[in-house]
Amino acid sequence: MAQDPGQPIRPLGLTSAQFVEAARARGGSAFAARDEYKALFRDGVVPASWMTIANEADATSDARTSTNCEFTDYPVTATLVEGETSKFVLRLVDPGWNGLETESVLIPMPRASGTTTTLCVSSQIGCSMGCRFCETAQMGLLKNLRADQIVHQWWAGTHRVQRASGNAIKNIVFMGMGEPTDNIDEVIQAIRVLVDHDGAMVPASNISVSTVGNPDGIEKIGQLVRETGFHRLNLALSLNAPNDEIRSAIMPVNKAWPMARLKDALLAFPRFSKAAFCVEYVLIPGVNDADEHCDEVCAFLREIRCSLNVIPYNPRRNSPWPAPEESDVDRFVARAVTNGQFTKRRGTKGRNVMAACGQLGNEHIRNRRLMNEDGTSEPVKPGFVKLGLGNSGLGNSGLPVDPNANRNQA
Numbered sequence: 140m141a142q143d144p145g146q147p148i149r150p151l152g153l154t155s156a157q158f159v160e161a162a163r164a165r166g167g168s169a170f171a172a173r174d175e176y177k178a179l180f181r182d183g184v185v186p187a188s189w190m191t192i193a194n195e196a197d198a199t200s201d202a203r204t205s206t207n208c209e210f211t212d213y214p215v216t217a218t219l220v221e222g223e224t225s226k227f228v229l230r231l232v233d234p235g236w237n238g239l240e241t242e243s244v245l246i247p248m249p250r251a252s253g254t255t256t257t258l259c260v261s262s263q264i265g266c267s268m269g270c271r272f273c274e275t276a277q278m279g280l281l282k283n284l285r286a287d288q289i290v291h292q293w294w295a296g297t298h299r300v301q302r303a304s305g306n307a308i309k310n311i312v313f314m315g316m317g318e319p320t321d322n323i324d325e326v327i328q329a330i331r332v333l334v335d336h337d338g339a340m341v342p343a344s345n346i347s348v349s350t351v352g353n354p355d356g357i358e359k360i361g362q363l364v365r366e367t368g369f370h371r372l373n374l375a376l377s378l379n380a381p382n383d384e385i386r387s388a389i390m391p392v393n394k395a396w397p398m399a400r401l402k403d404a405l406l407a408f409p410r411f412s413k414a415a416f417c418v419e420y421v422l423i424p425g426v427n428d429a430d431e432h433c434d435e436v437c438a439f440l441r442e443i444r445c446s447l448n449v450i451p452y453n454p455r456r457n458s459p460w461p462a463p464e465e466s467d468v469d470r471f472v473a474r475a476v477t478n479g480q481f482t483k484r485r486g487t488k489g490r491n492v493m494a495a496c497g498q499l500g501n502e503h504i505r506n507r508r509l510m511n512e513d514g515t516s517e518p519v520k521p522g523f524v525k526l527g528l529g530n531s532g533l534g535n536s537g538l539p540v541d542p543n544a545n546r547n548q549a
């Protein structure tokens with residue numbers, strides 16, 4: 140959402156028009172502001188006068204400039220690489236954020252025309268949805284990210300992490316930590332910023348928002364999609380189960396928003412292009428992977444124009460379930476195809492660096508509390524487990540799929 144006039148201007152949280160307006164309201168020149176905005180987004184250039192000090196202790200109001208523009212160059216505290224997939228961590232040194240960290244993943248997508256890169260961003264630190272299979276859910280929700288902190292993941296990915304590789308970020312998926320519909324206003328503002336023609340210029344058709352299936356959130360995204368320039372924004376739904384009984388057992392949110400409501404929300408969603416919805420299905424052995432489950436899912440999806448994305452489960456810490464066997468994933472996918480459902484499977488990327496779907500959220504983050512199975516929590520001991528290294532052989536990635544590829548395999 141647009142920033143409050145009393146607040147410092149955070150350029151990464153504003154569209155170019157909002158930024159120019161804010162600068163003008165503070166007596167700045169519109170031309171200079173537009174140039175600065177372009178240089179920031181396109182070239183990664185930060186005017187020296189905007190910089191706050193990238194150290195929490197020093198990030199006082201004195202560090203802000205007379206125009207009250209604030210840019211904190213969040214330190215990239217870790218980059219973990221597995222093959223060509225990398226996870227990077229930004230430390231939010233803003234006052235009051237206590238050094239909490241975002242996690243984002245860069246995934247290369249081989250295409251006929253060359254490799255493109257997809258960025259998976261976090262919309263929250265932690266998550267409150269409680270999905271039983273997800274690592275992030277284990278820590279509960281710590282904080283909603285502001286729009287500028289979401290966009291900062293693209294900015295740092297582009298100008299700090301990825302630049303040297305020469306592969307620009309092409310697609311952005313909201314599939315990192317958090318539930319986008321639980322922080323929907325900031326997520327929508329971040330999308331407005333990311334598509335801005337004077338700035339990041341990411342086409343809406345290259346952005347996907349993935350949700351546990353909050354019908355109100357889906358409706359809000361639908362309202363954005365109705366606006367010119369956003370018609371081709373993609374929606375992805377994490378279905379993960381064939382019926383309400385199984386879904387409620389693994390996704391507590393299903394008790395509030397059962398599958399029939401989800402279907403209604405999807406059927407009411409505006410469709411401006413032929414693009415199909417992406418319906419994600421994390422395949423968990425013994426839970427939702429039987430042939431009958433597959434038939435039930437396909438029957439549920441029959442009226443919805445969608446692509447079913449089968450994601451092999453990546454075991455979280457203390458997981459009660461193993462990763463599925465390859466042969467079971469293949470069997471499930473083949474059966475869905477035979478049922479007439481357009482289906483793809485996701486490949487394996489980033490498992491060893493905890494960069495795969497459902498694996499984000501590192502327990503060394505300051506003040507983080509880990510949730511126990513019984514819902515109690517305990518403080519994390521600093522250095523208890525090093526980022527991503529405490530887990531080994533952790534399943535497969537559910538990371539985003541190149542819509543043009545039949546099968547993505549790391």
Ligand code: SAH
Nearest residue numbers: 273317318349350351377419453496497537
């Ligand atoms: N909250 C959003 C986005 C984050 S999760 C959502 O639920 O869609 C992104 C995707 O990863 C979702 O489809 C989710 O079902 C999947 N996922 C979560 N945990 C996983 C795990 N352990 N293994 C594989 N995929 C997982």
